[in-house]
Amino acid sequence: MTVLNVAIVGSGIIGANHAEAIARHPRLRVAALVDSRLDVAEALAAKLGGEPACHLTLAEALAAQHIDLVAICTPSGLHVEAAEQTLRAGAHLLVEKPLDTDLAKARAFAKVAAEAEARGLVCGVVSQHRFDPAMAAVHRAVREGRLGRITSAVVSMPWWRDQAYYDSADWRGTWAFDGGGAVANQGIHLVDQMLALLGRPDEVYARTALVCHEGIEVEDLAVATIRFTSGALAVLHATTGAHPGLPVRLALHGTAGSAVLHDDQLEYCSPALDDAVPQEERFGAPKPADGFVTGHLRQYDDLVEAIDTGRPPGVRVEDGLLALALVRSVYVSATLHRPVDFGQVLDGAYDNVTVTTQE
Incomplete structure (x- = not known):
């Protein structure tokens, strides 16, 4: 089975939690870290062995290498913009909760996500x-x-x-x-x-x-x-x-x-x-002391299965x-x-x- 390249947008506490969960998953690889503070992304990359490439913007990460899945871990008010950019690039998507802070933006994005799903992309929201x-x-x-x-x-x-x-x-x-x-x-x-x-x-x-x-x-x-x-x-x-x-x-x-x-x-x-x-x-x-990571790992299991089989993810x-x-x-x-x-x-x-x- 192929390994999926993941870009994590946001390298703070939640992004680091996603990175640890992804590192434990046999089918996933943290390929890129994105953060408006490059030093924060680089610090997380160092904890991951220095392998992930670090970028200031998602556009840079998507242009630099093939990305299969994007995990969005930015402050909630910035979720939809990055999510739309992800789907335009043809990558699968996992957005941290909540979907956004603005219901009108989220409502409009739900239509974009439905169209992406019809094209075969998997779009999930974190609710581990x-x-x-x-x-x-x-x-x-x-x-x-x-x-x-x-x-x-x-x-x-x-x-x-x-x-x-x-x-x-x-x-x-x-x-x-x-x-x-x-x-x-x-x-x-x-x-x-x-x-x-x-x-x-x-x-x-x-x-x-x-x-x-x-x-x-x-x-x-x-x-x-x-x-x-x-x-x-x-x-x-x-x-x-x-x-x-x-x-x-x-x-x-x-x-x-x-x-x-x-x-x-x-x-x-x-x-x-x-x-x-x-x-x-x-x-x-x-x-378990690592229960927070384990919860996200379970959701990544579901997401990978959805990508493999074409079924909807557990949380859409x-x-x-x-x-x-x-x-x-x-x-x-x-x-x-x-x-x-x-x-x-x-x-x-x-x-x-x-x-x-x-x-």
Whole structure:
């Protein structure tokens, strides 16, 4: 099987995580690193043995050698431009979450991605927790109807980010480049899991607040109630102001059973999932120190298989668009102090609303 050349755009923390995952994959090779600061790219290249070529722009990397796949790990507000450039060059695409900060841009890009998929390109959005064995097993149980009709869910992310985190880069905590705070940046994985397990939302009612950080534009606390097309109701809680930081918890309830994911592990499921979840992925088992890289590696496994077989990847651009629209719905509702229709947000009816963080 051929080895695929990968260009990573953005050589910061997330780019380095992708580089480590790619280095572990037998079918992938980090061929190029792109960063607006060449010294940052060169430092990451040195950790990889000095093999990747370093470039200031994606255009340079694409012109210098054949690139099969581009992984975009820039600040969120720069995702779509690089993604469009990738597809024009005929390379496969993996975009870090969220798809972008601007729903209108993401909506337009989704059409570009659909056309690229029709030409045989694979276009994925990072949501590595969909590939956690526990999450995959619960998702399968939902699809098979083993939990009955899903009636409700409670999802909580009580995380902590100190002030130094936001002070570490001037783009952090901004609407333009972060796209939001606890929901858009950290909580996007939970949003995606909710969509995977409960389907399409109908209505969102939310409040946001900035409770314990300074010098940022976005929220560090959000609470929302969401009504889904199925009739299920869910509560979403996301914060970066819960010292010292506790694990994510997702509880899913149906007419024939319930499941609880705690810290990405299976804490409870009735009816039992038997051996669908390995013991090391069940609650209480020690979590591997390299779990963050392992999650991305699982998504790269899925992406390579999609490229080989021509099937869609496990998380497509349209999935990323729905997740971004749900995040936007939270912010629009909080700004307007009333429930909003998810479909109208998705279709652009609220594109002219300038979202704000409520004090």
